[in-house]
Amino acid sequence: MRFLDELREGLVIAWAAIRANKLRAGLTILGVVIGIVTVTLMGSAIQGIGTSFQRAVGQMGADVLYIVKFPPFEPQEWWKVRNRRDITLNYARAMERQATQIQMVVPETFTESSVKRNNRSASGVRIVGTTESNFLIRNFSTSKGRFFSSSEVDGGRPVCVLGADIADKFFKYEAPLGQKIWVAGIGYEVVGVMAASDKFLGMGSDNHVFIPITQFTARFVNQPDVTILVKVRDLEKIEDASEEVRGIMRKLRGLAPGKPDDFGIIHQDVFLKFFSRVGGSLAMAALFITGLSLFVGGIGIMNIMFVSVAERTREIGIRKAIGAKRRTILLQFLIEAAAICLIGGLIGLAIASSITLLMPKSLEARLSPGIVAIALGVSILTGVVSGFLPAWRAARMNPVDALRSE
Amino acid sequence: MSLIRLQNITRSYEMGAETVHALCGVTLDIQRGEYVALMGPSGSGKSTMMNLLGCLDTPSSGTFELNGSLVSKMDDNQLAEIRNREIGFVFQSFHLLPRSTALHNVELPLVYAGIPTEERRELAKASLRHVGLGDRMLHKPNELSGGQRQRVAIARALVNNPAIMLADEPTGNLDSRTGEEIMLLFDELHRKGNTIIVVTHEEDIARHARRIIRLRDGLVAADEKNVRSMPRAMAVS
Numbered sequence: 001m002r003f004l005d006e007l008r009e010g011l012v013i014a015w016a017a018i019r020a021n022k023l024r025a026g027l028t029i030l031g032v033v034i035g036i037v038t039v040t041l042m043g044s045a046i047q048g049i050g051t052s053f054q055r056a057v058g059q060m061g062a063d064v065l066y067i068v069k070f071p072p073f074e075p076q077e078w079w080k081v082r083n084r085r086d087i088t089l090n091y092a093r094a095m096e097r098q099a100t101q102i103q104m105v106v107p108e109t110f111t112e113s114s115v116k117r118n119n120r121s122a123s124g125v126r127i128v129g130t131t132e133s134n135f136l137i138r139n140f141s142t143s144k145g146r147f148f149s150s151s152e153v154d155g156g157r158p159v160c161v162l163g164a165d166i167a168d169k170f171f172k173y174e175a176p177l178g179q180k181i182w183v184a185g186i187g188y189e190v191v192g193v194m195a196a197s198d199k200f201l202g203m204g205s206d207n208h209v210f211i212p213i214t215q216f217t218a219r220f221v222n223q224p225d226v227t228i229l230v231k232v233r234d235l236e237k238i239e240d241a242s243e244e245v246r247g248i249m250r251k252l253r254g255l256a257p258g259k260p261d262d263f264g265i266i267h268q269d270v271f272l273k274f275f276s277r278v279g280g281s282l283a284m285a286a287l288f289i290t291g292l293s294l295f296v297g298g299i300g301i302m303n304i305m306f307v308s309v310a311e312r313t314r315e316i317g318i319r320k321a322i323g324a325k326r327r328t329i330l331l332q333f334l335i336e337a338a339a340i341c342l343i344g345g346l347i348g349l350a351i352a353s354s355i356t357l358l359m360p361k362s363l364e365a366r367l368s369p370g371i372v373a374i375a376l377g378v379s380i381l382t383g384v385v386s387g388f389l390p391a392w393r394a395a396r397m398n399p400v401d402a403l404r405s406e
Numbered sequence: 407m408s409l410i411r412l413q414n415i416t417r418s419y420e421m422g423a424e425t426v427h428a429l430c431g432v433t434l435d436i437q438r439g440e441y442v443a444l445m446g447p448s449g450s451g452k453s454t455m456m457n458l459l460g461c462l463d464t465p466s467s468g469t470f471e472l473n474g475s476l477v478s479k480m481d482d483n484q485l486a487e488i489r490n491r492e493i494g495f496v497f498q499s500f501h502l503l504p505r506s507t508a509l510h511n512v513e514l515p516l517v518y519a520g521i522p523t524e525e526r527r528e529l530a531k532a533s534l535r536h537v538g539l540g541d542r543m544l545h546k547p548n549e550l551s552g553g554q555r556q557r558v559a560i561a562r563a564l565v566n567n568p569a570i571m572l573a574d575e576p577t578g579n580l581d582s583r584t585g586e587e588i589m590l591l592f593d594e595l596h597r598k599g600n601t602i603i604v605v606t607h608e609e610d611i612a613r614h615a616r617r618i619i620r621l622r623d624g625l626v627a628a629d630e631k632n633v634r635s636m637p638r639a640m641a642v643s
């Protein structure tokens with residue numbers, strides 16, 4: 001009760017003091033605002049990058065293994081691996097026949113080509129050759145039409161499925177289904193359009209054109225280097241499945257025992273681990289920058305509070321004479337410092353939230369309640385920490401001397 | 407039991423190498439309900455004495471009992487509590503909080519005493535009415551005349567019903583007519599049973615008190631009843 005009363009009294013005094021010195025308080029608040037804007041933006045950016053990355057990586061599928069020629073994030077000398085043999089389509093067929101712990105095998109390969117229709121054209125479009133199961137394995141969905149069928153793949157039909165952005169570009173005013181689009185001079189009938197995907201670090205499929213792999217080998221690359229996607233039967237036993245796949249690959253490659261693998265089997269965990277490492281150092285850097293800017297803001301607060309205490313020496317004397325204890329005076333000035341910082345924190349949050357609204361959607365930078373709570377907590381803490389010394393000086397003043405001061 | 411009992415009180419200040427003896431062994435008793443003027447030339451130790459009596463300061467040696475408790479041995483927090491409960495100050499330069507209304511100024515001692523909001527607002531209003539400022543409660547100090555400010559200070563001093571009202575040159579910043587009005591208010595408060603100690607160097611002011619203690623060089627030079635005040639107080643009542 002008494003504490004709450006003193007708290008309220010402290011708030012009233014703090015508000016009056018801030019209003020009495022608007023310019024000075026404003027300048028000090030600015031320092032805190034900068035600190036809090038940094039905290040929130042850094043926090044939201046890191047969080048946003050994290051979620052987008054996880055979502056994008058999640059599209060790889062938790063139960064899918066990728067057999068590739070060059071696995072990412074593996075520090076190996078380039079000259080040691082550059083002569084590796086391609087991963088061929090034959091491996092995919094062999095894998096399908098031999099492996100027992102997998103339920104689906106999908107080869108996937110790509111090239112870049114220009115795409116034309118009427119007087120529109122786009123160059124450098126990724127043309128992906130794959131089989132019908134790709135869509136099942138990756139949980140892709142179409143917004144219009146359907147994916148190509150197994151008979152279209154087996155028969156090498158000239159059909160295609162467009163990524164969302166490509167479809168938008170070529171079919172702004174008409175329905176794409178049943179229309180033809182020209183890839184490297186060959187006409188493909190559009191049978192479907194993909195739903196828009198997550199665009200993160202270019203990992204989305206919105207700018208891709210999917211065609212049956214049989215078309216790809218017939219028209220573009222006869223013997224392509226492919227990535228083989230393998231969906232395991234039992235997610236719990238993904239390690240076993242991975243070992244089986246590895247064994248089969250070694251046999252197909254004819255690797256003698258003791259020789260290292262000349263291919264990689266990757267899984268989304270590899271990416272997630274990599275990201276948590278990078279994310280960790282990113283967070284440390286952000287913490288440092290934030291800490292620095294808050295430190296500068298804190299020094300400002302300390303300074304203004306020392307001035308405020310000195311200016312109000314007589315007031316402190318009066319309050320002490322009529323019964324304010326040390327604790328009361330200490331609390332009063334701490335509240336004042338915290339209030340200044342809290343105002344700075346709120347302004348900072350407002351600025352940061354409008355900035356995040358302006359940032360590209362794909363960054364997913366949103367102010368989460370957690371970040372808001374942290375920002376407000378940090379601003380109050382800054383006030384309390386940097387206000388402590390001045391408040392302590394005020395609390396310890398001798399009332400006789402304080403009353404005499406002019 | 408005396409309200410105030412001072413025994414052999416000394417207070418000295420260290421000024422670099424030399425020591426200034428502001429009080430050199432003061433012994434005196436003041437009873438509940440007394441109206442005392444503390445007089446003496448400049449530098450005689452009046453303010454030092456006032457600070458000790460008001461529990462703003464502690465003596466270098468000697469004992470000071472207030473209302474039965476030994477103030478001379480108290481720490482900072484205990485002194486703050488005693489000041490809050492037992493002392494009401496009226497200063498020469500009013501010492502009101504400039505940004506607060508009269509009402510809030512008067513409420514403040516009750517805030518520190520932990521009195522609930524409703525109750526303290528009522529008490530503060532009653533105290534302001536009591537000094538004749540019922541219609542000025544929401545004015546800030548700079549919207550009030552000197553006499554009115556001193557009345558606010560008096561209302562603040564009395565609001566939590568202290569054992570003593572201590573006034574240091576309460577009319578020093580007022581013109582003589584307003585000063586006289588304030589002193590008439592003191593007389594009235596005394597008649598109602600308040601214990602009042604006024605520090606002053608003006609005989610005109612001291613005339614209102616019933617007992618005059620004169621200090622000289624840190625010692626009590628004279629301590630006598632003020633016979634002259636009697637008929638005047640009678641005449642007023």
Ligand SMILES: Nc1ncnc2c1ncn2[C@@H]1O[C@H](COP(=O)(O)OP(=O)(O)O)[C@@H](O)[C@H]1O
Pocket residue numbers: 419420421426427428446447448449450451452453454455
């Ligand atoms: N804070 C102080 N530091 C040093 N000397 C002081 C202090 N306060 C008072 N004195 C000295 O103590 C003596 C008494 O002062 P004071 O109590 O203020 O007398 P008065 O109020 O009667 O003029 C004076 O010599 C004064 O200079």
Ligand SMILES: [Mg+2]
Pocket residue numbers: 452453
């Ligand atoms: Mg003096």
